[in-house]
Amino acid sequence: MRIAIIGGSSFSTPSLLEFLDSKITAKNMEVVLTSRSHERLAAVSRASRLLARGHLRIRTEPTEPDNWHKILDGADSVVIQIRVGGFDGRLFDETFPNKYGLCGDEGLGASGLSAGWRTWPVLAPILEAIAKFCPRAFVILLTSPLSPLVRASLQHTDLNLVGICELPWTTLLGFSSSLDVQASEVQADYLGVNHLGWFFNIRSGSRGLENGLGDKLAAADERSFPNSQFLRTQGCFPTRYLRMHYEPDKVLAEQTSQRAPRAEVLSDIQRRSYETYRNDQLNEIVSALEGRATPWYTQAVGPLLLALAGHRVEIPFFLSGENGAYVPSLAPDDIIECRQHWSEGGLLRSPLTSEPPKHVVENLVPFVQFERIATEAIMSRNTALLKEALSLHPWTKGHARLPSIVDEIVTANDAMLMATTRG
Numbered sequence: 001m002r003i004a005i006i007g008g009s010s011f012s013t014p015s016l017l018e019f020l021d022s023k024i025t026a027k028n029m030e031v032v033l034t035s036r037s038h039e040r041l042a043a044v045s046r047a048s049r050l051l052a053r054g055h056l057r058i059r060t061e062p063t064e065p066d067n068w069h070k071i072l073d074g075a076d077s078v079v080i081q082i083r084v085g086g087f088d089g090r091l092f093d094e095t096f097p098n099k100y101g102l103c104g105d106e107g108l109g110a111s112g113l114s115a116g117w118r119t120w121p122v123l124a125p126i127l128e129a130i131a132k133f134c135p136r137a138f139v140i141l142l143t144s145p146l147s148p149l150v151r152a153s154l155q156h157t158d159l160n161l162v163g164i165c166e167l168p169w170t171t172l173l174g175f176s177s178s179l180d181v182q183a184s185e186v187q188a189d190y191l192g193v194n195h196l197g198w199f200f201n202i203r204s205g206s207r208g209l210e211n212g213l214g215d216k217l218a219a220a221d222e223r224s225f226p227n228s229q230f231l232r233t234q235g236c237f238p239t240r241y242l243r244m245h246y247e248p249d250k251v252l253a254e255q256t257s258q259r260a261p262r263a264e265v266l267s268d269i270q271r272r273s274y275e276t277y278r279n280d281q282l283n284e285i286v287s288a289l290e291g292r293a294t295p296w297y298t299q300a301v302g303p304l305l306l307a308l309a310g311h312r313v314e315i316p317f318f319l320s321g322e323n324g325a326y327v328p329s330l331a332p333d334d335i336i337e338c339r340q341h342w343s344e345g346g347l348l349r350s351p352l353t354s355e356p357p358k359h360v361v362e363n364l365v366p367f368v369q370f371e372r373i374a375t376e377a378i379m380s381r382n383t384a385l386l387k388e389a390l391s392l393h394p395w396t397k398g399h400a401r402l403p404s405i406v407d408e409i410v411t412a413n414d415a416m417l418m419a420t421t422r423g
Contacts (some may be wrong), residue, residue, distance in 0.1 A: 107144030
């Protein structure tokens with residue numbers, strides 16, 4: 001099996017390659033790493049080869065317009081993990097909403113719209129190259145904002161493409177740990193859009209949210225989000241990023257009082273990691289990787305790649321793709337995140353065993369409506385649609401300064417995009 005990783009110079013990439021190398025039993029997997037940065041690609045490749053000392057074969061190719069055939073030819077799967085604008089871009093996305101009294105994040109709300117505006121012009125030609133050189137490859141998208149970019153990708157090209165997120169699965173693992181049971185002993189339906197999702201019809205044995213299970217789940221969370229009353233009355237358990245939806249004032253206060261934004265912290269970790277990768281000290285490389293947990297690799301991307309390679313994988317996958325008929329209240333081409341599992345050589349959606357609670361549907365629909373227009377905006381480069389999208393999002397609907405927010409998104413990101421393409 002051949003895997004192409006676009007954005008392969010990410011300082012976290014060696015964690016994925018080490019994971020894959022530890023699981024495969026024969027020299028039948030090749031990974032092609034590609035990046036615009038030759039220097040970083042060389043450092044990541046050196047570290048990965050030191051870590052993956054078993055069966056995994058690693059090759060590097062520079063990301064250049066005339067090199068896509070070498071990168072993609074024969075690829076069975078393509079992982080896209082580009083970060084247009086680097087951590088400077090993420091820093092802008094996370095922080096500029098704060099001045100408007102809004103929570104910031106790398107891929108949600110106004111932050112996500114910012115990242116999407118900057119990313120799509122770079123992502124679109126990558127998708128076109130995949131469609132040309134390996135049209136049957138299974139494409140895994142990690143780049144934020146995930147749901148709008150999945151929607152745009154599927155509209156732009158006819159590819160077998162999904163978005164992937166580890167958060168629902170790690171949340172479910174948290175359920176089982178707090179209840180002192182195995183994950184297989186907890187039954188729950190799930191529905192959402194990337195990072196913003198709800199578990200419902202949660203059961204463990206004879207207990208449900210309405211008769212004691214909610215109290216125990218709430219007690220296990222030191223922040224008491226969600227609290228037991230929410231669990232009982234709303235009949236669902238939201239993922240942690242929905243705290244920005246339910247407790248925006250608390251989150252905003254935390255963001256504006258923090259010593260350093262997350263992007264700055266990660267940028268410093270990245271700098272130190274690359275310095276370590278340029279050496280040949282395996283223990284130092286291992287120590288550097290331990291400074292940045294990568295559950296999206298070990299709990300999502302890595303297992304899915306193993307499943308694609310024919311390995312037996314038991315864990316579920318939470319993937320973003322077209323709704324179809326899964327949620328009747330949404331359009332077939334709307335993007336939803338739902339639970340899937342690998343069976344007999346393919347992915348199967350886990351059917352919902354109950355109707356989603358009214359609360360879940362009422363909160364999910366506005367996010368999806370926002371993403372419909374947001375996708376159209378970033379693909380057409382239409383600033384009027386940017387404003388319309390923000391006017392639909394629950395976090396920015398009715399905001400008095402929408403024109404200023406749109407202007408800042410366009411001005412800052414067009415400048416970063418120009419610098420990126422010139423570089």
